[in-house]
Amino acid sequence: MSGQDELPRWIDIGLIPLINLGLAFLVSGLIILAIGENPLEAVGIMLNGALGYDEGIGYTLYYATNFTFTGLAVAIAFHAGLFNIGGEGQAYIGGLGVGLMLLVLDSSLPFFLLLPLGILASAIFGAAWAVVPAYLQAYRGSHIVITTIMFNFIAAALMVYLMVNLLIKPGQMSPESREFLPSGHLPFMHEVLAAFGLEITRTPLNLSVVWAVICCVAVWAFIWRTRWGYALRTVGLNERAAVYAGTNPRRIVVVAMLISGGLAGFVGLNEIMGVHHRLLLNFTAGYGFTGIAVSLMGRNHPLGIVLASLLFGVLYQGGAELAFEVPTITREMIVVIQGLVILFSGALAYMSTPWVTRVYRAVTAGRAAAQAAE
Numbered sequence: 594m595s596g597q598d599e600l601p602r603w604i605d606i607g608l609i610p611l612i613n614l615g616l617a618f619l620v621s622g623l624i625i626l627a628i629g630e631n632p633l634e635a636v637g638i639m640l641n642g643a644l645g646y647d648e649g650i651g652y653t654l655y656y657a658t659n660f661t662f663t664g665l666a667v668a669i670a671f672h673a674g675l676f677n678i679g680g681e682g683q684a685y686i687g688g689l690g691v692g693l694m695l696l697v698l699d700s701s702l703p704f705f706l707l708l709p710l711g712i713l714a715s716a717i718f719g720a721a722w723a724v725v726p727a728y729l730q731a732y733r734g735s736h737i738v739i740t741t742i743m744f745n746f747i748a749a750a751l752m753v754y755l756m757v758n759l760l761i762k763p764g765q766m767s768p769e770s771r772e773f774l775p776s777g778h779l780p781f782m783h784e785v786l787a788a789f790g791l792e793i794t795r796t797p798l799n800l801s802v803v804w805a806v807i808c809c810v811a812v813w814a815f816i817w818r819t820r821w822g823y824a825l826r827t828v829g830l831n832e833r834a835a836v837y838a839g840t841n842p843r844r845i846v847v848v849a850m851l852i853s854g855g856l857a858g859f860v861g862l863n864e865i866m867g868v869h870h871r872l873l874l875n876f877t878a879g880y881g882f883t884g885i886a887v888s889l890m891g892r893n894h895p896l897g898i899v900l901a902s903l904l905f906g907v908l909y910q911g912g913a914e915l916a917f918e919v920p921t922i923t924r925e926m927i928v929v930i931q932g933l934v935i936l937f938s939g940a941l942a943y944m945s946t947p948w949v950t951r952v953y954r955a956v957t958a959g960r961a962a963a964q965a966a967e
Contacts, residue, residue, distance in 0.1 A: 600950060606892045610938065612945045614890075614904070617937040621930040628921055635915055635922065642914020643907040649914065651782065651796025655868075657899075657906035658798075659684075659860050661805040663884025664891060664898040665812050666857035670737075671893045672816055673849035674829035679726060679741025680857040681881030682748030683719040687858020688865040689752065690718025692872035695865075696760070696770060699777035707777050711866045712804065712859075719858020720851040722748060727850030731843040737850075745881070756874055770872035779867035799867035801859070808856060809895040815852075825849055857881060883935070890938035901938075908934060 600609075622632035643653045663680045670677035694714040698707065726740035756768035782798045816822040827835040828845040835842055864876040887905060891897025912927035937944070 600946070600953060604949065604953060605946075606894070606897065609943070609945050609949060610890055610892070610897075610901075612949065613937040614934065616945070617930075617934045620937075621933050624926070624929065625922065628926075630919060630921060635919065638915045638918050639907065639911030641911075642918075643911035646794075648794040648796055649910055651794065651798040652910040653903070653906040654802055655796060655798040655863075655906075656909045657902040658802045658805045658863050659880040660884055660887045660902035660905050661809065661898060662859040662863070663857055663881050664887035664902055665808055665895065666853040666881075667884050667888035668891070668893040668895070668898060669812065669816070669825075669856065670849055670853040671888060672822075672829045673825045673845055674832070675730070675737050675846065675849060675853075677723070677741055677850065677853050677857075678738050678885070679723060679744050679854070679881070680860075680884050681877050681879070682741070682745035683722045683854040683857035684860035684877045684881050685745075685748040685752055686722040686861075687715040687719035687855075688861025688876055689755070689872065690714040690858065691861050692760075692770065692865045695773045695777040696872070699774040702776070704776045704778075708779070711777075711779070711862055715858040715860075715862040715866075716855035717858075719861070720855040723850040723854025723857075724847065727847045730850075731846040752874060756872065760872055768874055772871045773866075777866065778870050779862070781867075797868045799863065801863035801867045804859065804862070808859065809899055812856075813895045821848075857884070883931075886935040886938050905931070905934075 618636075622635075625632045625635050641649070643649050663684065666680050666683070667677055691711045691714045694710055695707065698710065702710070722744060723741075726735075726737055726744055729735035729740050730737040753768070756770070760770045761768050762771045779799045779801060781795065782800070782802065783793045783795050785800065786793055814822075816826065824835065824838075824840045825845055825848070827838065827840060828842045832842050835845070860877060860880050865872060869876060883905060887898055887901040890901040890904070891899070908927075908931050912930065913924075915922055916924045916927050
């Protein structure tokens with residue numbers, strides 16, 4: 594039995610990620626100290642910029658919404674034993690789906706019909722972009738990591754072609770579509786709260802944050818409360834045992850990737866229908882790749898993914914505030930700090946496990962000896 598297996602869940606899921614996060618911040622603090630700035634002051638500026646006022650909170654939750662979608666997408670695939678690196682491309686195509694739907698139907702349907710159609714379009718297009726890598730993995734043995742990475746590049750190239758040659762608004766130089774009609778706009782949260790008499794500052798945060806919460810609950814219920822989720826986890830843990838139990842691993846691989854792609858596609862719902870209100874290039878902004886670190890840090894559990902998404906939301910919004918307030922801390926340094934968090938939470942996620950296990954064994958052995966002496 595490995596040391597990780599011997600640890601209680603509160604250490605494996607709770608304490609070790611916090612230790613890794615602390616190590617990332619320690620290294621980041623040393624870098625900030627090396628350029629002559631106060632690390633504690635920098636942390637204070639970041640936290641205040643992300644959580645200290647309503648506008649900062651709005652931007653933090655807006656970023657966290659995208660990270661939640663992509664983190665859930667990675668988690669679903671991971672539970673099936675797959676490593677979906679294609680969240681970026683699936684989110685891109687999901688946005689294309691909701692954008693095409695609105696360009697066609699925003700003048701003929703009301704909002705209460707366009708909203709469910711937007712959810713369906715983003716999920717279907719995102720899932721469709723994941724189905725080919727899923728098929729190649731399940732039936733042809735192509736590695737899912739390679740195919741999903743390749744499909745990220747194909748998605749980017751496809752979007753450039755469509756925006757430049759087909760979907761660009763006539764007479765416009767920048768590769769953007771026409772703006773959707775108001776019936777195709779997902780309400781901003783400041784508009785929703787204003788209807789209840791609560792005034793907050795305008796931010797990109799919109800109703801898709803509610804959909805992200807619903808997705809978290811749905812993913813939790815699916816993975817741990819349904820027989821389909823049990824079959825998916827069985828394939829991920831032991832494919833031979835799953836076959837012995839009568840499960841078809843190939844079908845599970847395809848289903849898991851379809852769900853994963855659909856969840857990643859919801860980034861398009863947030864960005865295209867909720868924020869930009871038009872189709873444009875590069876709206877994914879790396880959310881698909883950051884979702885990998887979010888899922889790993891959250892131990893592939895919806896609750897952990899929400900907490901990790903909030904952390905990265907704080908890093909994105911607070912980092913922008915820090916770069917603005919302290920000129921010596923450039924935007925590139927903020928990216929370095931974010932990269933360190935990803936490094937320690939992802940690639941080095943279990944670096945602390947051996948010594949934490951030794952400490953845990955020593956403490957439990959000491960308690961057992963004390964109880965025996967009594």
